[in-house]
Amino acid sequence: MFSANDLKKMDKDDLLNLLGLETRKRSADWLLPTLGAFSVGLLVGAGLGLLMAPKPGAELRDDLRDRLQGGQDSLANSDGQRRAEPVSRGV
Incomplete structure (x- = not known):
């Protein structure tokens, strides 16, 4: 069996393992690695998108x-009552 000194040297996880139990998983135990992997994927995707873009941004x-302007013009021509409004930035 175990003596009191042996039990003092064990930490919480060792004692729970001795009983066949384990600590309860917290939400941060799975949330942080998931967010990290998502962030890395986002950065890799953005980098690949910039490298493989067929034209410069402008x-x-x-x-x-x-x-978009051509699509609005074709919609305006098919429907005589509606007029196309110009596409503006920052609206």
């Missing part, structure tokens, strides 16, 4: 703006 924004 050209890409201009192309998107032109496509």
Whole structure:
């Protein structure tokens, strides 16, 4: 059996393991690694997106703006009662 000195040397996890139990998992035990992995994935995805972009940012924004304007114009032409409003930034 165990003496009192042996029990004093054991920590909480050793005593629980001796009884066949374990400590209760806290939400931080799984939440922090999950957030860390998500953050790394987000940074890797953003980096790959910047490296694989077909055009510089200004050209890409201009192309998107032109496509949106063209889509609004085609909607306005198909419906005579509605007029297309110009696409503006910062609205």
